[in-house]
Amino acid sequence: MARDKASYLGREQAFVKHYLLETYLERLFQITASRFDQIVYVDGYSGPWQSQGQSLEDTSFCIALSALRKAKSFQAARGKAIQVHAHLVEKSPRAYRLLETITPKFPDVRISTYKADFRSQSKAIAAQIPEGAFTFVLIDPKGWRINTAELAPLLRRKNCEVLFNFMFDFVNRAASMTEAPTVAGINELIPGGEWREQLAALTATGATPAERKQILIGAFSQGLADIGNFKFVAETPVLRPLHDRVLYSLIFATKKARGLEVFRDCQLLALTEQSKIRGEAKLRDISTKANQFEMFGSVTEMAPDDTLLDLPAEIRRAEATLMSLIPLTPDSVAYGDVWPQVLASHVVRRMHVGQMAAQMRTKGQLRFEGWPPRKRTPDDEYRVSRI
Numbered sequence: 205m206a207r208d209k210a211s212y213l214g215r216e217q218a219f220v221k222h223y224l225l226e227t228y229l230e231r232l233f234q235i236t237a238s239r240f241d242q243i244v245y246v247d248g249y250s251g252p253w254q255s256q257g258q259s260l261e262d263t264s265f266c267i268a269l270s271a272l273r274k275a276k277s278f279q280a281a282r283g284k285a286i287q288v289h290a291h292l293v294e295k296s297p298r299a300y301r302l303l304e305t306i307t308p309k310f311p312d313v314r315i316s317t318y319k320a321d322f323r324s325q326s327k328a329i330a331a332q333i334p335e336g337a338f339t340f341v342l343i344d345p346k347g348w349r350i351n352t353a354e355l356a357p358l359l360r361r362k363n364c365e366v367l368f369n370f371m372f373d374f375v376n377r378a379a380s381m382t383e384a385p386t387v388a389g390i391n392e393l394i395p396g397g398e399w400r401e402q403l404a405a406l407t408a409t410g411a412t413p414a415e416r417k418q419i420l421i422g423a424f425s426q427g428l429a430d431i432g433n434f435k436f437v438a439e440t441p442v443l444r445p446l447h448d449r450v451l452y453s454l455i456f457a458t459k460k461a462r463g464l465e466v467f468r469d470c471q472l473l474a475l476t477e478q479s480k481i482r483g484e485a486k487l488r489d490i491s492t493k494a495n496q497f498e499m500f501g502s503v504t505e506m507a508p509d510d511t512l513l514d515l516p517a518e519i520r521r522a523e524a525t526l527m528s529l530i531p532l533t534p535d536s537v538a539y540g541d542v543w544p545q546v547l548a549s550h551v552v553r554r555m556h557v558g559q560m561a562a563q564m565r566t567k568g569q570l571r572f573e574g575w576p577p578r579k580r581t582p583d584d585e586y587r588v589s590r591i
């Protein structure tokens with residue numbers, strides 16, 4: 205997969221979103237196509253929006269349709285016929301006219317388009333999805349006026365995942381406003397929880413932006429988990445290209461540990477891409493301002509921006525969490541119950557948790573039952589205890 209960065213100049217945040225979506229959906233649909241007979245993709249705010257691609261390839265719906273097509277043809281080559289269906293909703297008549305042009309390009313995917321407000325359609329779309337289908341929902345609005353509870357019919361389905369673009373920068377500002385419609389709107393987006401009280405208490409003592417973000421994202425994630433009955437929620441912050449400020453947060457929710465596992469793999473790749481593309485954008489900006497165009501070609505290659513994730517530090521924090529989840533011998537726990545909880549709290553891969561568990565075993569800190577010789581990382585059924 206090689207997304208064309210040139211069509212994202214000045215909107216590098218969309219590159220990060222599309223990179224994550226493409227990387228994850230390709231793997232997700234590949235995996236689910238082998239287990240399910242029907243896969244459904246719902247794009248509530250389809251666009252196209254600021255698309256530069258000739259064939260709309262830089263849009264969320266095109267990325268999803270291509271991934272559906274790949275999974276379907278992969279299965280077909282192995283003798284399994286699966287049905288793939290995309291529900292694409294777009295309110296703007298102008299964007300909708302472009303959206304409609306996609307249908308003939310994907311004759312192998314059943315596509316239903318709606319020129320409508322997603323908020324009035326989500327229930328009707330949910331009712332159309334067959335019981336046994338796997339569903340992935342993308343909610344990528346321009347703003348934040350969504351009543352999250354109204355998404356319940358769609359998100360509560362048994363086999364369903366969602367990626368929700370939480371417009372953090374706007375929500376953060378709106379969360380401090382006192383006008384009644386704004387207060388009511390934000391309460392619908394982030395239902396329940398004590399986040400207003402927590403924010404007020406922090407503001408009184410001088411909240412840092414990171415603390416405000418933790419409260420808002422934490423409350424929204426919990427609300428989403430409650431409404432959709434999701435077991436795991438993971439946040440990917442997407443920063444403004446030229447400023448070290450979060451523009452939006454892509455909130456992923458799944459009911460399965462395997463979903464979280466695959467998502468973390470893709471998220472780490474996306475965060476690396478984000479570092480690269482922001483570094484390039486910043487250097488491009490500097491060289492444009494300095495009018496040093498001749499410098500530009502050479503510097504864009506070597507400019508990762510490292511403001512995003514300190515992986516070694518995250519792994520150290522994950523190690524502490526892993527230890528805290530394992531009981532002292534003679535009590536024990538199945539390893540398969542532990543690693544998903546570590547992934548739920550930290551941006552690390554399952555592979556990292558397996559490696560840290562193996563090291564702790566070698567150091568004599570952990571005891572595993574059922575670990576055979578030459579096995580490098582633990583299986584889910586091994587029981588583990590702290591020594």
Ligand SMILES: C[S@@+](CC[C@H](N)C(=O)[O-])C[C@H]1O[C@@H](n2cnc3c(N)ncnc32)[C@H](O)[C@@H]1O
Nearest residue numbers: 249250251253263264294295296321322344346
């Ligand atoms: C951020 S863009 C979506 C971009 C797209 N998901 C992508 O990544 O390529 C949001 C889109 O939602 C549309 N929109 C805004 N409000 C809507 C609503 N209530 N229902 C459906 N579409 C809406 C806008 O016209 C715009 O095209």
